[in-house]
Amino acid sequence: MLLLFLFICLLGSGQVQAKAVFAHFMVGNTASFGVADWTTNMNLAMEAHIDAFALNIAAGWAGNDVQIANAFTAANSLGFKLFFSFDYAGNGPWAESDVYNLIRTYASNGAYYHYNGAPFVSTFEGADNANDWISIKAETGCFFMPDWSSRGAGVALNLGGGIADGLFIKLTQYATYLGWAAWAWGSWNMTTYVDASYNQTLNGKPYMMPVSPWFFTNLPGYNKNWLWRSDDLWYDRWQQVWYFQPEFVEIISWNDFGESHYIGPLDATQYSAFKIGNAPYNYVENMPHDGWRQLLPYVIDTYKNGHATFDTEVLVTWYRPTLASACGDGGTTANTASQLQIEYRPVDIVDDRIFVSALLSEPAYLTINYGVGEYGVKWDYTPQGGVGIYHASMALNGQTGPVTMQLLRDFSVIISYNPSQAISTTCTNGITNWNVWVGSATSTLTSTIPPPLPLSNQVCVQGWGAGNFEGLCEFTWSSGSLVPTGWVSFGDSFSAGPGAGTYLDSFLSGCLRTNNSYPMQLNKALQGLVPNAFKFEFLACSGSLTDDAKMRQQRLTWSNSSNFVHSPTAYLWKSGHWWSGETFDCEGELSISQATINDGSYVQALVGVYTNILAGPPPDQQFDLFVAGYSRFFDTSSETDCGTLGMLWNKPPITYNLRQSINSLVLQVNEKIQQAVATTKVTQNRSITYVDWDSRMDGHRFCTPGYSDEPIQNKYEAAHEYFFAAVGSEDNYPGEEDNWPPSSTTPYPPESGTYSFSVDPKTCAGNLDNPGNIYDPDELVNIWCTWAIEAASNASFAAAIEAYFTPQAASSADESMTVAWTNNELVVTSSGSQGWTAKIFHPKSLGHGLIAEALLAAIKGKE
Numbered sequence: 114m115l116l117l118f119l120f121i122c123l124l125g126s127g128q129v130q131a132k133a134v135f136a137h138f139m140v141g142n143t144a145s146f147g148v149a150d151w152t153t154n155m156n157l158a159m160e161a162h163i164d165a166f167a168l169n170i171a172a173g174w175a176g177n178d179v180q181i182a183n184a185f186t187a188a189n190s191l192g193f194k195l196f197f198s199f200d201y202a203g204n205g206p207w208a209e210s211d212v213y214n215l216i217r218t219y220a221s222n223g224a225y226y227h228y229n230g231a232p233f234v235s236t237f238e239g240a241d242n243a244n245d246w247i248s249i250k251a252e253t254g255c256f257f258m259p260d261w262s263s264r265g266a267g268v269a270l271n272l273g274g275g276i277a278d279g280l281f282i283k284l285t286q287y288a289t290y291l292g293w294a295a296w297a298w299g300s301w302n303m304t305t306y307v308d309a310s311y312n313q314t315l316n317g318k319p320y321m322m323p324v325s326p327w328f329f330t331n332l333p334g335y336n337k338n339w340l341w342r343s344d345d346l347w348y349d350r351w352q353q354v355w356y357f358q359p360e361f362v363e364i365i366s367w368n369d370f371g372e373s374h375y376i377g378p379l380d381a382t383q384y385s386a387f388k389i390g391n392a393p394y395n396y397v398e399n400m401p402h403d404g405w406r407q408l409l410p411y412v413i414d415t416y417k418n419g420h421a422t423f424d425t426e427v428l429v430t431w432y433r434p435t436l437a438s439a440c441g442d443g444g445t446t447a448n449t450a451s452q453l454q455i456e457y458r459p460v461d462i463v464d465d466r467i468f469v470s471a472l473l474s475e476p477a478y479l480t481i482n483y484g485v486g487e488y489g490v491k492w493d494y495t496p497q498g499g500v501g502i503y504h505a506s507m508a509l510n511g512q513t514g515p516v517t518m519q520l521l522r523d524f525s526v527i528i529s530y531n532p533s534q535a536i537s538t539t540c541t542n543g544i545t546n547w548n549v550w551v552g553s554a555t556s557t558l559t560s561t562i563p564p565p566l567p568l569s570n571q572v573c574v575q576g577w578g579a580g581n582f583e584g585l586c587e588f589t590w591s592s593g594s595l596v597p598t599g600w601v602s603f604g605d606s607f608s609a610g611p612g613a614g615t616y617l618d619s620f621l622s623g624c625l626r627t628n629n630s631y632p633m634q635l636n637k638a639l640q641g642l643v644p645n646a647f648k649f650e651f652l653a654c655s656g657s658l659t660d661d662a663k664m665r666q667q668r669l670t671w672s673n674s675s676n677f678v679h680s681p682t683a684y685l686w687k688s689g690h691w692w693s694g695e696t697f698d699c700e701g702e703l704s705i706s707q708a709t710i711n712d713g714s715y716v717q718a719l720v721g722v723y724t725n726i727l728a729g730p731p732p733d734q735q736f737d738l739f740v741a742g743y744s745r746f747f748d749t750s751s752e753t754d755c756g757t758l759g760m761l762w763n764k765p766p767i768t769y770n771l772r773q774s775i776n777s778l779v780l781q782v783n784e785k786i787q788q789a790v791a792t793t794k795v796t797q798n799r800s801i802t803y804v805d806w807d808s809r810m811d812g813h814r815f816c817t818p819g820y821s822d823e824p825i826q827n828k829y830e831a832a833h834e835y836f837f838a839a840v841g842s843e844d845n846y847p848g849e850e851d852n853w854p855p856s857s858t859t860p861y862p863p864e865s866g867t868y869s870f871s872v873d874p875k876t877c878a879g880n881l882d883n884p885g886n887i888y889d890p891d892e893l894v895n896i897w898c899t900w901a902i903e904a905a906s907n908a909s910f911a912a913a914i915e916a917y918f919t920p921q922a923a924s925s926a927d928e929s930m931t932v933a934w935t936n937n938e939l940v941v942t943s944s945g946s947q948g949w950t951a952k953i954f955h956p957k958s959l960g961h962g963l964i965a966e967a968l969l970a971a972i973k974g975k976e
Contacts, residue, residue: 133226135166135361136166136363137167137198137369140171141171151183154378155193158367162409165193167196167363169198170197172199172201194225195224198237199234200237201238206239217253229256233256235363238263243261243276247274258280258361261277262281266310270315279318279360280321281363299457322359323362325350326343326402328341331547332387332390333393334392341448343549347408348494379399384397393544400550401551408427411472419567422561423562425555426472426473426528433465433536436465439539442459442544464508467481467509469505476503476959477521477522477527478520480521484513515535528555528556530552601652603653604632606625606655607955609624614628617651624653626654629844629958635965710778720792720793723789723801726738736800739968741804741968743783746815747772747775772816806966806967813836872901914932914939915933
């Protein structure tokens with residue numbers, strides 16, 4: 114099944130005919146409509162980039178003639194399109210002659226939608242009348258795409274002697290565990306099982322993919338009282354459309370209020386279904402869904418063109434206004450036996466959550482104030498390159514009350530929204546309303562934002578089977594190229610990624626590998642190749658050198674089963690020691706680094722590393738080695754000082770000359786790496802590629818103009834920096850810090866005033882995994898312990914520490930720190946808030962993302 118969905122992803126991307134998006138429109142709701150009402154709805158549809166209304170018309174309805182005429186009058190005045198969707202289920206089957214007459218009357222109308230020159234016609238059911246269409250199609254020349262889903266794809270395609278030109282599917286009678294074409298089964302998220310079945314059966318004929326945001330109906334008069342789980346559906350389904358790439362999409366619906374999946378405006382004149390269907394209450398009143406349309410221009414344009422631009426950032430939220438267990442369920446079931454499904458209690462299937470989708474030009478942080486406090490909400494899904502739709506949800510945890518939310522970026526609020534709908538335990542007639550309330554807010558940008566990557570260059574995200582087949586096709590190789598079977602990442606802390614998210618192994622192991630490190634981010638993008646066979650070995654370990662025990666262990670551990678390797682070079686150059694090294698002297702450390710680079714053996718050491726790696730796989734195995742360089746750490750566009758490089762705010766200052774010196778070392782190292790790569794390529798006759806990511810860091814380096822002088826103790830003010838600004842500074846992965854920002858009454862850092870603590874070299878290592886402070890990463894605690902252990906056996910080292918931290922005036926009057934070796938313990942005393950701002954020169958999560966992007970581009974270039 115996995116291979117089937119990968120095949121479908123690739124197959125869909127090859128279709129070349131023009132795509133279109135339609136909205137299912139219930140004409141039977143429009144008894145009181147005039148032309149102006151049609152015009153209003155069509156204008157809204159056009160703003161959403163919808164191409165046409167599929168006019169659902171029931172046989173024998175008295176208003177058909179008048180309202181169809183009104184609809185075409187309005188459509189012609191706007192340049193909008195319409196087509197007929199003959200409903201054979203509502204009032205029974207259509208007479209063949211009536212169908213023929215309507216198509217003949219309107220097919221030549223300028224507002225009627227045509228496909229390849231033929232009038233487009235659909236149905237809802239009517240499989241028993243399939244033979245009628247043999248003559249109808251012969252007489253009208255229509256392009257016929259029925260919904261005969263009750264018969265299944267294979268049977269439907271052959272009805273009427275194979276009369277259908279394509280197929281649409283709303284429901285399917287084949288329930289079991291396959292789910293539904295437009296809605297999910299039970300507690301599952303939405304899948305593409307049925308879509309894949311239809312697409313495969315059609316064998317090249319067009320498929321119209323249904324998209325719906327919600328489903329709940331309680332109309333006993335129509336024997337309907339069930340819901341289908343729809344929590345993340347509006348987001349999930351459009352992602353599936355993007356990568357499935359059907360010929361057509363039909364949104365279900367514009368105005369079917371009785372089934373709660375409307376995206377059109379509320380309209381009290383269209384609520385007749387609640388009276389006719391004997392609804393126990395009107396579950397649509399004061400429940401707008403307009404917010405869902407805010408995302409349609411972007412998702413529709415992306416589906417059609419592979420990319421889209423936008424000039425407005427959008428926040429869309431939806432949630433049910435009542436907790437699931439607050440009131441009676443009204444006899445509603447989750448799933449329905451009428452469609453041969455196992456039924457469940459709604460409370461066991463739906464989630465009490467607030468859902469949010471946001472169209473953003475770059476990452477932003479989401480906070481929701483609800484119930485007893487304000488919460489930072491981690492994005493569940495983020496777009497590639499940071500531009501596009503972000504999606505998240507937050508559990509209500511039984512709380513009620515008003516809801517407010519904000520999107521923040523660089524210490525500024527970009528969108529603040531106070532939805533008018535609170536969440537409560539109050540219900541109409543004591544029955545839970547399973548419909549959903551939708552709201553939205555926007556912020557206009559100063560310029561139009563294009564996406565960084567078109568769909569053709571993005572990953573084929575997920576197969577959308579049970580469990581979403583996470584990682585199924587997150588990267589698509591060109592047809593005919595050799596598909597890798599795996600990869601391995603060597604390196605030191607620059608690859609391991611301390612501080613970048615959650616640690617994957619014990620702190621005491623010393624490797625400090627994290628889930629947002631660039632090997633992990635790159636692996637996520639590569640996992641879709643051959644999911645069950647593709648192997649990733651994350652061997653990078655903090656502290657590794659060119660040929661020390663850790664690096665030798667990495668090579669020994671490697672199974673040699675991978676097609677390509679990434680070998681970063683951070684372990685060749687200990688850049689982080691300028692503030693904490695053996696000399697406690699900045700100039701001394703710079704001199705040591707320069708001497709290392711100038712040493713004639715430096716390039717040869719690199720060649721030796723690359724050669725040893727390339728010696729692993731057999732000569733006849735396709736193998737590629739990618740070697741990443743460095744990015745300059747500092748912006749040098751301004752000559753002013755910008756804070757400190759050291760442990761106190763004034764030791765040592767980051768001068769213009771110092772920034773230039775450090776950046777120069779980076780560029781020299783990159784040059785040496787490139788020389789080593791070129792030499793290895795010649796001597797080993799194997800594939801080895803240097804990967805440059807330096808320019809990707811522009812605007813994200815230390816000392817970028819336009820921001821406050823460092824040290825920066827506020828997460829948002831330092832959000833532009835993609836390197837950790839200080840030991841203990843916050844990461845910048847959106848939503849990673851779940852309780853940020855703190856309330857205005859909480860100081861940052863939490864500790865203030867004068868305090869002191871001791872570090873016992875005999876016991877400190879056992880506490881590193883739980884240091885009991887706020888810092889991420891826990892580098893500082895590691896440093897104190899390392900120094901204490903060294904000082905216990907080296908009196909000169911202990912003296913050097915004490916001299917370095919001799920009290921002196923700081924840039925802030927309340928800042929000072931002393932470190933002393935007393936009674937065989939390292940004693941640290943700090944006055945004022947903690948001014949620990951030592952640069953650690955490691956990327957934050959988004960910095961790791963830039964390295965992953967560069968490597969991914971290089972790998973794709975090898976196809």
